[in-house]
Amino acid sequence: MSDLRIVKGGVCAARGFRAAGVAAEIKYKGRNDVALVVADAPCAAAAVFTTNKVAAAPVIYDREIVAGGRVQAILANSGCANACTGERGLRDARLAALTTAGELGLDPRHVLVASTGVIGRPLPMDRLLAGMRAATRRLGRTAAHGLAAEKAVMTTDTCPKEAAATATVGGRQVTVGGMAKGSGMIEPNMATMLGFITTDAAVSPAMLRRALGLAIARSFNRLVVDGDESTNDSVFLLASGAAGNCEITRAGADFDAFLEALMAVCVSLTRQMATDGEGATKFVTVTVRGARTAKDAERAARAIAKSPLAKTSWFGRDPNWGRVLAAVGYSGADVVDMKAEVFYDGIWAFRRGEVADAAQLGRLARVLRRRAFEVVVDLHLGAAESTIYTCDLSLDYVHINADYTT
Amino acid sequence: MSDLRIVKGGVCAARGFRAAGVAAEIKYKGRNDVALVVADAPCAAAAVFTTNKVAAAPVIYDREIVAGGRVQAILANSGCANACTGERGLRDARLAALTTAGELGLDPRHVLVASTGVIGRPLPMDRLLAGMRAATRRLGRTAAHGLAAEKAVMTTDTCPKEAAATATVGGRQVTVGGMAKGSGMIEPNMATMLGFITTDAAVSPAMLRRALGLAIARSFNRLVVDGDESTNDSVFLLASGAAGNCEITRAGADFDAFLEALMAVCVSLTRQMATDGEGATKFVTVTVRGARTAKDAERAARAIAKSPLAKTSWFGRDPNWGRVLAAVGYSGADVVDMKAEVFYDGIWAFRRGEVADAAQLGRLARVLRRRAFEVVVDLHLGAAESTIYTCDLSLDYVHINADYTT
Numbered sequence: 064m065s066d067l068r069i070v071k072g073g074v075c076a077a078r079g080f081r082a083a084g085v086a087a088e089i090k091y092k093g094r095n096d097v098a099l100v101v102a103d104a105p106c107a108a109a110a111v112f113t114t115n116k117v118a119a120a121p122v123i124y125d126r127e128i129v130a131g132g133r134v135q136a137i138l139a140n141s142g143c144a145n146a147c148t149g150e151r152g153l154r155d156a157r158l159a160a161l162t163t164a165g166e167l168g169l170d171p172r173h174v175l176v177a178s179t180g181v182i183g184r185p186l187p188m189d190r191l192l193a194g195m196r197a198a199t200r201r202l203g204r205t206a207a208h209g210l211a212a213e214k215a216v217m218t219t220d221t222c223p224k225e226a227a228a229t230a231t232v233g234g235r236q237v238t239v240g241g242m243a244k245g246s247g248m249i250e251p252n253m254a255t256m257l258g259f260i261t262t263d264a265a266v267s268p269a270m271l272r273r274a275l276g277l278a279i280a281r282s283f284n285r286l287v288v289d290g291d292e293s294t295n296d297s298v299f300l301l302a303s304g305a306a307g308n309c310e311i312t313r314a315g316a317d318f319d320a321f322l323e324a325l326m327a328v329c330v331s332l333t334r335q336m337a338t339d340g341e342g343a344t345k346f347v348t349v350t351v352r353g354a355r356t357a358k359d360a361e362r363a364a365r366a367i368a369k370s371p372l373a374k375t376s377w378f379g380r381d382p383n384w385g386r387v388l389a390a391v392g393y394s395g396a397d398v399v400d401m402k403a404e405v406f407y408d409g410i411w412a413f414r415r416g417e418v419a420d421a422a423q424l425g426r427l428a429r430v431l432r433r434r435a436f437e438v439v440v441d442l443h444l445g446a447a448e449s450t451i452y453t454c455d456l457s458l459d460y461v462h463i464n465a466d467y468t469t
Numbered sequence: 470m471s472d473l474r475i476v477k478g479g480v481c482a483a484r485g486f487r488a489a490g491v492a493a494e495i496k497y498k499g500r501n502d503v504a505l506v507v508a509d510a511p512c513a514a515a516a517v518f519t520t521n522k523v524a525a526a527p528v529i530y531d532r533e534i535v536a537g538g539r540v541q542a543i544l545a546n547s548g549c550a551n552a553c554t555g556e557r558g559l560r561d562a563r564l565a566a567l568t569t570a571g572e573l574g575l576d577p578r579h580v581l582v583a584s585t586g587v588i589g590r591p592l593p594m595d596r597l598l599a600g601m602r603a604a605t606r607r608l609g610r611t612a613a614h615g616l617a618a619e620k621a622v623m624t625t626d627t628c629p630k631e632a633a634a635t636a637t638v639g640g641r642q643v644t645v646g647g648m649a650k651g652s653g654m655i656e657p658n659m660a661t662m663l664g665f666i667t668t669d670a671a672v673s674p675a676m677l678r679r680a681l682g683l684a685i686a687r688s689f690n691r692l693v694v695d696g697d698e699s700t701n702d703s704v705f706l707l708a709s710g711a712a713g714n715c716e717i718t719r720a721g722a723d724f725d726a727f728l729e730a731l732m733a734v735c736v737s738l739t740r741q742m743a744t745d746g747e748g749a750t751k752f753v754t755v756t757v758r759g760a761r762t763a764k765d766a767e768r769a770a771r772a773i774a775k776s777p778l779a780k781t782s783w784f785g786r787d788p789n790w791g792r793v794l795a796a797v798g799y800s801g802a803d804v805v806d807m808k809a810e811v812f813y814d815g816i817w818a819f820r821r822g823e824v825a826d827a828a829q830l831g832r833l834a835r836v837l838r839r840r841a842f843e844v845v846v847d848l849h850l851g852a853a854e855s856t857i858y859t860c861d862l863s864l865d866y867v868h869i870n871a872d873y874t875t
Contacts, residue, residue, distance in 0.1 A: 371777070400553055464781035
């Protein structure tokens with residue numbers, strides 16, 4: 064029996080971690096933009112990075128560090144992505160990591176860096192390093208410290224995002240906690256998203272990588288905001304081992320219990336990111352079932368979630384199911400329209416050739432007024448199913464992205 | 470030497486065709502919504518249809534008719550797509566074609582139907598057929614008749630779209646003329662677009678198909694508005710032979726001259742559709758060159774043209790080239806960011822690691838204020854090149870598509 068519990072907190076929920084967030088004027092005045100997460104000792108570490116071939120300097124730098132399997136600190140900033148910055152960007156990322164290690168007295172091979180913000184601008188190193196130094200003096204273990212760090216990685220996010228869960232692993236209570244930032248540029252294989260997850264479970268680097276891969280496949284990688292994929296996406300997972308459980312080194316009940324807690328944190332952060340998608344007014348869960356193959360289900364669900372026409376219809380509270388079915392039609396998935404059904408929160412809009420009449424459209428319109436709803440397409444061609452989390456495309460999305468300036 | 474000339478007019482520019490457009494209240498009052506294009510005799514015909522697996526009833530019906538190679542009339546309506554309407558939709562499409570043939574005294578195997586508008590609503594057959602009958606009484610050969618037909622196929626288009634060109638083929642002057650409607654849901658393999666092209670050249674059905682395929686590959690299929698692909702896209706080409714040239718039955722100088730005129734008409738209509746993309750404030754030509762392969766060039770150019778982040782930056786008049794390069798990065802194309810260059814109308818924004826400074830950004834900002842500009846990415850990895858025509862993503866796009874209701 065699982066004893067998974069959702070608890071409060073973020074990166075400081077697990078034992079063995081301190082955090083801080085400070086305002087360093089990386090781009091704006093008066094808002095936190097430099098964060099530090101520091102473990103009491105080197106942790107087992109795993110990370111997943113963007114698959115974008117234009118990877119930002121911190122991603123290139125971190126890949127090497129994470130390959131070592133041990134991490135003790137992460138320095139993160141918002142306001143500047145340090146992407147498309149060439150050799151200078153790589154030097155800056157390295158210098159930021161080494162200076163942080165020096166300031167904290169850590170092994171420089173155990174420090175990661177993460178950046179988010181505008182592409183193509185050099186990091187303002189003086190401010191970043193001054194912010195880092197200020198952050199080292201404010202490190203603490205409380206929820207407020209975690210919250211300060213969460214705020215420092217926000218860009219167009221409208222609220223900080225954190226989640227935590229506990230589970231019993233090998234007779235010990237372990238905690239997984241995390242923070243993330245969204246919110247545009249979110250699509251297959253992550254997002255302009257950064258995720259920082261900590262746990263006090265003892266887990267080998269290999270099993271930590273496996274757990275993170277499994278959790279991400281069912282959470283962050285199922286999120287679509289606008290179909291763009293960023294140069295900076297990274298999710299980090301550090302395991303301090305402070306819970307004192309016997310180290311998880313293979314599959315089994317302990318791994319499953321840990322994975323369940325990790326999954327709960329990742330799914331919660333994913334839902335928070337979709338709900339806070341740029342300009343989003345709706346959280347929409349898109350499920351395609353009855354597909355001939357798993358690939359078909361996935362393609363169809365992603366096509367719906369990415370369709371500007373479907374997304375604007377949700378914003379307009381319009382049960383325009385034809386756009387949903389049209390997206391399935393061009394997704395590459397097998398579809399026979401006269402066999403298909405479309406539902407909004409269980410209310411049918413189209414079923415095997417029968418289209419919603421005025422009364423039924425009225426019922427659907429009430430669903431579309433909800434802050435969150437589910438769109439289900441049943442293809443009735445097989446047994447495969449896929450779910451994607453997404454949001455609508457609103458006027459504010461355009462406002463935000465037309466004005467978020469270089 | 471080519472003697473291609475761009476001339477005025479639309480579907481009535483070529484000899485042997487009459488057209489009409491009338492208001493039949495298919496969806497709205499007081500605007501043309503039923504069009505007829507009628508040839509004096511059966512024409513050689515070719516057509517290209519949507520690849521969307523959810524194809525509308527008229528598309529399914531027309532595929533069979535066009536396979537016969539001869540067409541004399543096309544009945545078109547806006548306001549209702551007759552898509553996702555099942556058996557009833559197919560019966561309605563057939564009935565509309567047969568009734569039109571009866572009214573005009575034509576072979577029923579020579580009549581096509583085309584619909585555009587909301588998906589999932591049955592065609593209002595009484596109004597459609599009444600409109601068709603009214604249209605038969607107003608058929609004429611003037612530019613005004615062509616314009617009336619153009620207006621009848623508009624949906625969210627803000628202006629009618631026509632183009633015509635002449636060329637000398639086998640010593641005779643031949644004319645190609647056409648009309649089209651855009652404007653959202655436009656992506657690979659066409660659009661919510663309908664194109665009707667007529668010519669008085671004598672061309673065999675086989676060579677007509679070949680010419681249309683070649684012309685579309687370089688025009689309509691290079692257009693991206695929002696990345697959605699419609700259920701109704703169709704382009705029709707009818708050749709009356711009234712110019713009296715020796716029928717084109719194989720490749721050669723005559724075919725090339727005809728193709729050049731056809732291409733000019735298709736490219737002009739494509740540019741008009743991009744410029745009139747839903748809510749568009751900018752016409753943007755995206756060219757990726759120096760790609761390793763043609764497929765890479767194509768993928769990268771399409772990714773840029775579809776990227777909501779790039780498109781909103783154009784709307785915001787923001788030279789945010791980082792979003793352009795990020796789109797290339799996730800397109801699947803090979804890219805080495807430190808070798809790449811990004812230009813807006815020839816002004817560089819990023820070149821091999823060097824980023825635009827404030828003065829250069831000022832120059833770029835002036836380009837972004839233009840109504841039309843070109844974005845060029847040179848990957849410096851090979852010799853392949855691809856161009857896509859597109860537009861920005863504006864507040865009005867969201868307004869239009871949130872309000873364009875089921």
